[in-house]
Each structure stands twice: as structure tokens, then as C-alpha cells.
Amino acid sequence: MKGILQLAFKLLVNDSAKFTALLVGITFAVFLMVEMTSLFAGILNKSSSTVINVGAKMWVMDPAVQTIASSIGMPDYVLDAVRSTDGVKYAVPLYSGTALVKLRDGTYQAVTVIGLDDASLFGWPVMKQGKIEDIYAENGFVAIDDAEFVKLKNPTLGTDFELNDHRGVIVGIATVASSGLFGTPTLYTTYKRAVTYIPTTRYTTSYILVEPKSAADIAHIKQVVQSLGYVAFTKKEFMARISHFYKYETGLGTNIMLMTVISFIVGLSISGQTFYTFILENLEKFGALKAIGAKRHELIAMILFQATFTALTGYGLGIGLCAALISLARIRIPDYAAIITFGNLALAFAMVVVIAAMSSYLGIRRVLSIEPFDIFRG
Template sequence: MKGILILAYKLLVKDKGKYTALLVGTTFSVFLIVQMTSSFAGILTKASATVINIGAKMWVMDPAATNSVFGSIPMPDYVLDSVRSIDGVNYAVPLYVSSALLKLQDGTYQSATVIGLDDTSLLGRPELVQGNIDDIFAENGFIAVKDEEFPKLGNPTLGTEFELNDHRGVIVGIATVATGALFGTPTLYTTYNRAIQYIPSTRFTTSYILLEPKSDSDIPRITEQVARLGYLAQTNDEFQNGIESYLIYKTGIGTNTLLMTVISFLVGLSICGQTFYTFIIENLEHFGALKAMGAKGRELVYVILFQAGFTALVGYGLGIGLATVLIAAAKLRLPEYASRVTYTNLGLAFLLVVIIASVSGYAGVRRVLKIEPFDIFRG
């Protein structure tokens, strides 16, 4: 068997033109698949940025506000008191999320997302790299998130001032978060009361309620009790999944990604299938000679499968490497570029490559098994 596989390898690489065409087709297909799915994964992650960065155990919201954290519907104050009284709730605090228009020191205007944290606990506060968290309670105190959108604020430092709805704001801290925002706007953190004072809003101001259950076994009961109030309680993972489901099934993002992935797969399948079949046809005399020398049908099948599988694996590795390098290079030049390579992306690309190799190999196997040594030598 070892000798057969060595022969299969030499037979494959001897025809450099066909071998190169097979590698190019597989590599290009994998590259496109990984690029599309990685961009989609990056968009899904950034869409849930606020949920991920806050990191609350459970979220309470209006049932109509499950599509995006930026589509919150303010809740009356009594909802917070009712949630706190539910058996199994360790604590519950309000959260304010809204967009605002800032006037920077140079006179330019910049949209930003303002997150108001509970004044008492500051639940969901980001990790500071500069400044002191206690300074957020100072007059006009705001914390700026240093992510991809940070330069849009003019790269502020501690003490940088701006205007928000004719109110003076001061940067008292620079923070980092796990995930940057999707919609191209920088993020500021402040206290809940300051946020509702500075930003015009409706008479209800609680965007979400963050709560901590006493134990995981209390989650179903809390969810049921909140539902009786007419509101929705979700765990952190459930909220993220809801946002992702909305983007996948109720927007054009999921459909466009699926179409481009299918097109990439078909391109690779057509190039590799046609090239590999041509390669088999041009080497029929070699397979006929092997059969005449006593090679069994299954050994010829091993030769075909080895050639298809070897080409697919090499092309898969080259495609992954090329996609990873280009994504890394794009992020160096465009920090806000939303792309993230995940195990799911890699697994999907590998599965599609296996299908490409299987279809290509199947066409070759059928042709080789029909060959008769007599026909080869007679020709």
C-alpha cells in the first residue's frame, strides 16, 4: 500500500500544470469561504458588543426590544422594583443605553453611544487602562472606550472636554472592552443619573435591567415571574443568540453571506472537478498499466482518493493561510474591519473541501474502474 501511495503522489505532482490548477481552485475556494464566513462572524460578534462587554448574568427588557441592544424600549421604574422583589433575585440594577451627539474640542460633531451604569454598583463597568473608576462620580465624568472607534473622539486623554446637549463632559478614564461596536460609533460610559440628565429621553429611562440570580436553578422561575409582568428576561447567551438570529434570518446579511459561500463552493467544485477529471483522462494509460500488472480495483480507488485528498488538504491549508494573512493585514490598516476566524468557519471550509474532493474523486474512480488493460495496450 505504501508503494501505491508513493506512486500516486509522483503521478500527481509530475503533471505540474494540472496539479497547480487543482491547488489554485481549492485554495481560491477556501479563501473565499473563510473570508465571507469570518466577516459574518465578526459582524455577529460586534452586533452583540454591548451585551458581551457588560457581561450581566441576566437581562430584563421589553419583549419588542430583542433584536438589538440599540433598539431598547424604556421601561417604567416600577419594573425594577418588581424584579428586585422576585424570589431568587440576588440583585437588580438599571442600565441606560442611548446614542448622543458630541461636540468635540475642535468644533466637530461626532455621534457616540452613551452607556449609563448604576450609580451604586457600576455593574458592567469596563476595565480601565488610565484613570480611576471613582472619578466617574466626579462632575461631568465620562469614561472613553479605547477601541477601533476611539480616534473618532480625537484620541482624547484624561481631562479632555466635550459638549453633550449643552452639558460639559470630561474624560476621566480610558478603558478597554472585549469587543468593539459594530456601527462605527465610539462608546462612552458614565453614571445612570448623569446619562438621563444629559441626554433627552422619554418619561421612562430604564433601557434594561441587569440582574444576578442567586443560583442557576432560579433562572426559570425568574423568567416566568418577569413574563407575568409583561416583560422578557433572558440570560446573556440567550440575548446574544437573539441578536444573531435577527441578523441571520431577518436581514439581508445572512442571505448574502450564504449566497457568496455557495458561489465560492461551486467555483471550487467546478474548477477542481473538471481539472481532476481531465487529469484522470490524461493518465488512463498509467492506471491501465497498473491494472495489467495486477493492481486491484480497490487499490486504484486508493490512488484516486489519495490524490484528491492530498490536493484538497494542501489547498485547504494554503487557503486558510492566505485568508488569515489578508484578514490580519486588513485589520492593521482598518482597525474597524469586522472579521473573526472561528473554529466554525474552519470546520465549514474543511467540510466543503471534503465534498469537493469527494465529488472530484468519485468522477475519477468511475472512469478508472471502467478501464480495461486490453484497450490501453491495443491503443
């Protein structure tokens, strides 16, 4: 069998034109599939950036909330009721909203404002400059140093701005695990200052962050919150809810899926047709092998080896090309969303296996149908 596989390898690579065409087709298909799904994964990750950065185990919110950006205010009694629920270690309010700030040079910039609980500052970011306690200073805000930081004109400690006729001062610069999706810089401040500076509706509590005493208490907390007319989600559940919204209730998921399917069809058609042409051009060699005693399973092994080797090589090249281009894009575009996940790699691998299987099937059918007599007669 080893000799048969060596012969199959030589037959494959000696026809450099066909081998290159096969690699290009599969590489291009894998590149498109991974690029599209990676971009989608990056968008979904950024859509849950506040959930990731704050890190609360449970989130209480209005049932109509679908994304972190579409918060609906809750009355204060909900916070009191949650705090008094059995199994709750502590619960704090969180403000999440948008505002328009006037920078020092007179330009206006939309920002996302996160208001942390005044007493605990639960969910505060990792400080890069300054101390988190400085957020209590008059007009104090902490700017997040991410891809959108430059839109604030790269502020330093002491830089001031205007927010709804209120003066704001940068008292700290911090970093977070994930930057936002909508291309707006993020400012952290206290909950009280956020609801004072920014025009709000009657109710100002966007979310209630809950720390359960144990995992066993989560179900009871959810039940109590539901009886109040609101919902409680764990961190993973809330992220899944946000992802579901972008996947199925916007055109984003459908567009990405169509592009992935088109990439698969392109790869399948190119590789299938090219591999079948390769088999036809080498039909005499397969017929000769059959005539000198090559068994049926050995011919099948040759074709499977050739298709698998080509598919896996193209898969590796496609992944490498995608990773290289994403890295280059991030150098030029810091907020580029694409991230390669194990799920993306697994999906692309599964599709490559299908491409290899279909290509092999076409080749095997043709090779097994030939008769050595016909080859030598020709």
C-alpha cells in the first residue's frame, strides 16, 4: 500500500498545472469561508463587548431588551426587590447609554457612556493611567483606550470636554477585553453622574448586575425576577440572546451565510471539475495499474489519497492566507472585527472534507468503470 500511495503522490504532483489549479480552488474557497465566518464571529463578539467587559454573572433587564445597546429603564423598586431575594449576594445598578460630547477643538463625537454603581464601581475596567478612585472627582470620566480612542483626539489625564452643557474631565485611561461594535469611543463614570449629565427617561436603571451566592441560586433568582415582570440572564445567556438577534433578526446573518455557501460552491465546482479532468488525463495509467494486478481497494486508496492530500494542503494554505490578511488588516484598521475561532476552522474543515469526498467520488466512479482491454486497444 505504501508503494501505491507513493505512486499516487507522484502522479498528482507531476502534473503541476492541474495540481496548482486544485490547490488554488480549494485555497480560495477556504479563504472565503473562513474570512466570512471570522468576520461574523468578530461582529458577534463586539456586539457583546459591554457584557464581556463588565463581567457580571447575571443581568436583570426588561423583557424587550434584545441587545446591550437597546436598554430599557427599570424603576428603583426592581433593584430593591432583587437585592432582597434569597440567594443574591449583592446587586448593583448599571447605566448604559449614548451621548454626544463636544471636544476641546469644538468638534462633536458620539460616545458610549457606562455608569458604574457609585458605592462599589462593580465592572470597572483595567486602569492604564490614573486610579479608579479618581472617578469620584468632580466631573470625572475614564476613557477606554481601544481602537476608537483616537476619535476623542487621544486625550490625556486632565483633558476636558463638554457633555450636555456639563464639563467632563478625563481622570483615567483604561483598557477592556473587547472594544465596541458601533465605532464609538467608551467613557466610564459613576451611575449618579451618568444619569445627571445625560437626558434620560423616567426610569434610569438600564441593567441590574447580580452576583448569586452560588450557581444553585440562579434558578430561584430568575423565578423571582420573572414574577416582577422582568427577566434575568446569566452572562452566557445574555450573550447568546444578543447573538441570536444579530443572526436571525437582522440581515447580517443571512448575508454571511449566503457568502459562505457561495464560497463552498465555488470551491466544490473548481476542485471537482479539475480533479475529474486530472483523472481523465491519467486514465491510461490507472488502466495499466489495473491490468498488472492493482486491486480495486488500492485504486480507491490512490484517489482518496490524492483528493485528501490536495484538500488538506489547500485547507492549510487558505487558513494561513486568511490569518495573514486579518493580521495585516488589523495593522491598518485597528477596529477590524474579524477573529478566527475553532468553530470557524471546524466549519471550513467539514466543508473541505465534503469537497474532497465529492471529488473522490467522481474520480472513483470513472476509474472503476474502465477496462484494461479498452486502454490497451486504444
